[in-house]
Amino acid sequence: MGTVDRSARDEILARIRAVRPDEPVSVPREYRTGPVAGGTVGEPGEAEAAALDGELIELLVDRLVDYRATVRRCAPQDVPGALAELLGEVPTVVVPPGAPVRWLSAYLGRIRRDGDPEPLTVADLDAPGVAVVTGCAVAIAQTGTLLLDGAPDQGRRLLSLVPDHHLCVVRAGQVVGGVPEALARLADPTRPTTLVSGPSATSDIELDRVEGVHGPRRLDVLVVTD
Amino acid sequence: MTTGTGNIVAPLPFPTAARRELADGQLRANLRRATHTIRDKRLRVVGEVPDWPALRRSGAAIKDDVLARLPELLEQFEAAATAAGATVHWARDATEACTLVTELVQRTGSTEVVKVKSMATQEIGLNEALAEVGIEAVETDLAELIVQLADDTPSHILVPAIHYNRRQIRDIFASRMPGVDLDKLTDDPPALAEAARRHLRAKFLSAKVAISGANFAVAETGTLVVVESEGNGRMCLTLPETLISVVGVEKLLPTFRDLEVFLQLLPRSSTGERMNPYTSLWTGVTPGDGPQTLHIVLVDNGRTETLADPVGRQALRCIRCSACLNVCPVYERVGGHAYGSVYPGPIGAILSPQMTGPDAGANRTLPYASTLCGACFDACPVRIDIPEVLVHLRQRGVDARRGRPSAERTAMRALAWTMRDRRRYAAALRAARRGAAPLRLVTGARGQVRRLPWPLSAWTASRDAPLPAGRTFRDWWAGRDRTGGEGTGGDRG
Amino acid sequence: MRIALFVTCVNDLVFPATGQAVVRVLERLGHTVEFPVEQSCCGQMHANSGYRAEALPLVRNFVDTFGRYDAVVAPSGSCVAMVRESYPRLAGPDPELAAAVAELAPRVHELSELLVDVLGVTDVGAAFPHRVTYHPTCHGLRMLRLGDRPLRLLRAVRGLDLVELPGAEECCGFGGTFAVKNADVSAAMLADKCAAVCDTGAAYVAAADNSCLAHIGGGLSRRGRSTPGAPRAVHYAEILASTEEEA
Ligand code: SF4
Numbered sequence: 001m002g003t004v005d006r007s008a009r010d011e012i013l014a015r016i017r018a019v020r021p022d023e024p025v026s027v028p029r030e031y032r033t034g035p036v037a038g039g040t041v042g043e044p045g046e047a048e049a050a051a052l053d054g055e056l057i058e059l060l061v062d063r064l065v066d067y068r069a070t071v072r073r074c075a076p077q078d079v080p081g082a083l084a085e086l087l088g089e090v091p092t093v094v095v096p097p098g099a100p101v102r103w104l105s106a107y108l109g110r111i112r113r114d115g116d117p118e119p120l121t122v123a124d125l126d127a128p129g130v131a132v133v134t135g136c137a138v139a140i141a142q143t144g145t146l147l148l149d150g151a152p153d154q155g156r157r158l159l160s161l162v163p164d165h166h167l168c169v170v171r172a173g174q175v176v177g178g179v180p181e182a183l184a185r186l187a188d189p190t191r192p193t194t195l196v197s198g199p200s201a202t203s204d205i206e207l208d209r210v211e212g213v214h215g216p217r218r219l220d221v222l223v224v225t226d
Numbered sequence: 227m228t229t230g231t232g233n234i235v236a237p238l239p240f241p242t243a244a245r246r247e248l249a250d251g252q253l254r255a256n257l258r259r260a261t262h263t264i265r266d267k268r269l270r271v272v273g274e275v276p277d278w279p280a281l282r283r284s285g286a287a288i289k290d291d292v293l294a295r296l297p298e299l300l301e302q303f304e305a306a307a308t309a310a311g312a313t314v315h316w317a318r319d320a321t322e323a324c325t326l327v328t329e330l331v332q333r334t335g336s337t338e339v340v341k342v343k344s345m346a347t348q349e350i351g352l353n354e355a356l357a358e359v360g361i362e363a364v365e366t367d368l369a370e371l372i373v374q375l376a377d378d379t380p381s382h383i384l385v386p387a388i389h390y391n392r393r394q395i396r397d398i399f400a401s402r403m404p405g406v407d408l409d410k411l412t413d414d415p416p417a418l419a420e421a422a423r424r425h426l427r428a429k430f431l432s433a434k435v436a437i438s439g440a441n442f443a444v445a446e447t448g449t450l451v452v453v454e455s456e457g458n459g460r461m462c463l464t465l466p467e468t469l470i471s472v473v474g475v476e477k478l479l480p481t482f483r484d485l486e487v488f489l490q491l492l493p494r495s496s497t498g499e500r501m502n503p504y505t506s507l508w509t510g511v512t513p514g515d516g517p518q519t520l521h522i523v524l525v526d527n528g529r530t531e532t533l534a535d536p537v538g539r540q541a542l543r544c545i546r547c548s549a550c551l552n553v554c555p556v557y558e559r560v561g562g563h564a565y566g567s568v569y570p571g572p573i574g575a576i577l578s579p580q581m582t583g584p585d586a587g588a589n590r591t592l593p594y595a596s597t598l599c600g601a602c603f604d605a606c607p608v609r610i611d612i613p614e615v616l617v618h619l620r621q622r623g624v625d626a627r628r629g630r631p632s633a634e635r636t637a638m639r640a641l642a643w644t645m646r647d648r649r650r651y652a653a654a655l656r657a658a659r660r661g662a663a664p665l666r667l668v669t670g671a672r673g674q675v676r677r678l679p680w681p682l683s684a685w686t687a688s689r690d691a692p693l694p695a696g697r698t699f700r701d702w703w704a705g706r707d708r709t710g711g712e713g714t715g716g717d718r719g
Numbered sequence: 720m721r722i723a724l725f726v727t728c729v730n731d732l733v734f735p736a737t738g739q740a741v742v743r744v745l746e747r748l749g750h751t752v753e754f755p756v757e758q759s760c761c762g763q764m765h766a767n768s769g770y771r772a773e774a775l776p777l778v779r780n781f782v783d784t785f786g787r788y789d790a791v792v793a794p795s796g797s798c799v800a801m802v803r804e805s806y807p808r809l810a811g812p813d814p815e816l817a818a819a820v821a822e823l824a825p826r827v828h829e830l831s832e833l834l835v836d837v838l839g840v841t842d843v844g845a846a847f848p849h850r851v852t853y854h855p856t857c858h859g860l861r862m863l864r865l866g867d868r869p870l871r872l873l874r875a876v877r878g879l880d881l882v883e884l885p886g887a888e889e890c891c892g893f894g895g896t897f898a899v900k901n902a903d904v905s906a907a908m909l910a911d912k913c914a915a916v917c918d919t920g921a922a923y924v925a926a927a928d929n930s931c932l933a934h935i936g937g938g939l940s941r942r943g944r945s946t947p948g949a950p951r952a953v954h955y956a957e958i959l960a961s962t963e964e965e966a
Binding site: 248556597621623694 | 726730731732733734735736738739754756762764765766767768769770771773774776777805808857858860861862888889890892893894895896897898899900901902903904905906907908909910933934936937938940941
């Protein structure tokens with residue numbers, strides 16, 4: 001639509017130029033951007049780094065559970081079994097185009113892969129008994145947050161939105177301490193990105209948190225550690 | 227300069243509106259409960275973050291930097307968003323913004339739009355404008371939905387239905403929500419959330435057009451960010467074909483990295499959570515994922531007017547977290563409707579009158595709606611010194627009316643004139659003390675007065691007033707000097 | 720050390736006992752207190768109501784009066800906050816005055832700051848055998864950040880039973896002209912504060928500011944007319960001045 005009115009734009013910009021402050025502002029960044037564990041700040045040495053990884057995972061699990069997510073931990077070779085167990089009686093599972101085939105090798109229900117052959121419709125995803133399994137780009141221990149950036153193992157945004165049950169596979173190496181490290185890890189910030197912290201919830205009734213509104217009401221997280 | 231218009235003008239003087247709200251005991255109980263719940267939560271999650279003071283300083287500085295470089299950053303944002311497939315529009319005020327959005331919706335042929343909660347669209351009165359041309363705007367945030375069903379107006383930035391408790395919400399749903407299952411509808415919050423889910427599900431899945439605001443707009447990348455809880459935002463931002471985002475010009479951040487500060491400050495300050503359940507980031511359009519048409523409407527509506535004031539412009543740092551409302555003792559007693567603007571509480575008291583200019587409605591009474599207790603400044607994640615701005619706006623009001631007669635200014639002048647000279651001051655003290663002597667005879671042991679003449683009758687309407695003492699301090703001191711210091715004792719009050 | 724007392728205008732006229740108490744406490748600790756009679760009002764009400772021009776002469780008078788002292792003590796959190804927080808802003812446009820303010824402001828102390836930080840005492844040798852609750856006041860809490868200084872002083876008072884005030888950090892609703900301009904909201908805040916004070920079962924509610932105390936005390940006194948035995952409001956300086964003989 002090439003009919004944008006330039007006069008409002010030019011007038012607003014001119015007005016702002018006339019009144020804006022003329023002092024340049026320097027931005028201090030004294031907040032923490034490095035590793036964090038158990039709420040303490042500091043740069044760890046190499047020896048501490050391994051211990052820290054363990055702590056980060058503990059922290060992530062603690063925070064996810066606090067948000068009423070179901071959390072399981074398993075070794076890499078046990079992923080199919082663990083997923084099958086979490087899925088239980090779920091009749092249909094949806095996966096993004098690039099999800100490893102191995103993930104659902106122990107699951108006995110119906111598997112539908114987005115884009116194979118056709119993109120799944122909203123109705124497909126909204127059908128009763130549909131769960132979705134995705135990976136994630138990075139996870140934040142301090143806040144219990146999963147970042148999905150549309151990479152092939154995560155897929156389109158609606159995949160992790162419309163089904164009522166979302167399972168997310170997190171590898172140990174994807175877990176970081178805080179928000180700054182997580183955003184820095186995103187490969188391309190202009191890809192549609194969603195930060196998920198627990199199942200959908202609301203604080204709109206008496207400012208107290210209740211889980212379960214429009215997004216998936218069940219969030220399961222499988223943390224894969226060595 | 228064009229001043230702001232829309233739902234930011236208080237129709238009644240604050241004291242009058244406040245009196246009306248104070249009379250509602252249920253309202254006060256609801257507000258007290260909700261604000262105290264959230265205060266405790268916020269303190270807990272903020273206390274968890276050792277670098278919170280550093281984050282606040284950075285947050286404030288990043289926003290100040292945005293204000294200093296606003297024209298360049300807006301142009302950069304426009305270029306980046308356009309390159310990513312968005313169409314960027316500009317609106318000088320509320321009317322222009324509403325006209326723009328209305329036309330954009332009409333061009334799609336839709337007569338229904340789904341909406342993500344957005345302060346900017348409330349500010350410009352978009353729902354009313356859409357209704358006038360026969361377009362139904364469906365609010366999808368739970369609290370907005372409650373307010374919309376109740377045919378009420380929002381009373382809080384974050385939780386527009388904060389003035390209702392669960393029982394009242396149940397009653398609103400029971401009587402106003404089409405097709406609600408009365409058997410399953412209790413006042414249990416999960417049951418209420420479930421009712422909202424059912425009510426809105428079909429609308430989400432069939433909507434062609436969505437309207438949102440944005441919490442942040444990144445100049446560097448053209449990215450928009452919406453921070454939410456329920457997933458209604460994700461539904462609106464993902465499923466429809468067309469998305470129209472209405473964004474105040476001050477919502478910019480220079481770089482993507484700056485989000486690392488604000489995605490820490492905002493959730494902990496607003497809902498008292500370490501992180502809100504869902505945050506969506508999108509840049510223009512992405513083939514195969516989400517709306518394929520994106521319009522971004524950048525709105526001034528009095529923000530430039532606010533920017534022009536060197537002291538008051540810090541109000542434009544606001545990220546609408548609502549922490550200042552939740553900790554405000556005045557807001558807690560009167561609620562949001564008393565402020566007559568979509569921006570209530572401490573931030574509203576400094577933002578509404580600046581955006582509209584002081585002569586709009588009763589907005590000039592808003593800067594007085596505070597005891598200057600400072601709780602808002604302490605809570606504000608971007609360190610807006612709200613008490614400072616309140617006093618500054620009072621001063622602007624006083625200065626603007628210099629030369630016009632005012633009983634208050636006469637009194638203030640007389641007081642200052644007396645106080646800056648020690649003889650005049652001592653004489654005035656003596657006069658006040660003498661004048662009080664006959665009163666003292668009738669006040670009894672506590673030395674408290676029950677009723678004073680106007681304007682101090684406002685004081686004695688609900689509390690007794692103390693009397694000037696029998697002897698001023700300086701008289702006591704003078705007497706003590708004469709008798710050589712020690713041994714004069716004191717006048718124990 | 721030359722300590723000057725800034726008694727504040729409200730105390731001078733209405734609560735001289737508070738000023739006298741400060742003198743007694745400091746003299747009991749062996750210090751000499753001076754009272755420069757040129758002092759009047761800090762200008763807080765003017766400045767907070769938007770009357771900067773009217774407040775400025777009072778700023779000048781304050782600086783002229785107290786500039787020569789090593790320490791200035793005031794038994795009022797809000798007046799000290801005015802000097803330390805607002806004077807720099809008010810004086811800003813006048814560089815000479817701003818320099819004088821910057822030089823003086825750090826030497827202006829609320830009583831508990833002088834006692835605890837400058838003189839290094841918490842036990843001032845007082846006795847007050849009553850149950851007391853303490854309202855920290857907004858200026859003391861959020862502008863001066865007095866923290867637990869007044870509480871430490873009160874805890875060291877012999878016989879004093881200090882009880883916690885629920886919701887202590889909440890404003891009492893005074894706010895200077897707010898109490899008159901928004902009288903209804905102020906009264907609602909006051910009612911809650913009085914209820915909290917009464918619930919503690921204390922005989923006294925203490926604070927560092929007589930203006931808040933006049934407001935709270937006025938509310939309690941009004942309540943006391945219907946329910947006798949309501950707590951009384953007292954400046955904590957007066958508690959610190961009390962000794963065994965009077966107790
Ligand atoms: S003024 Fe500060 S505390 Fe209030 S809503 Fe804005 S950012 Fe939040």
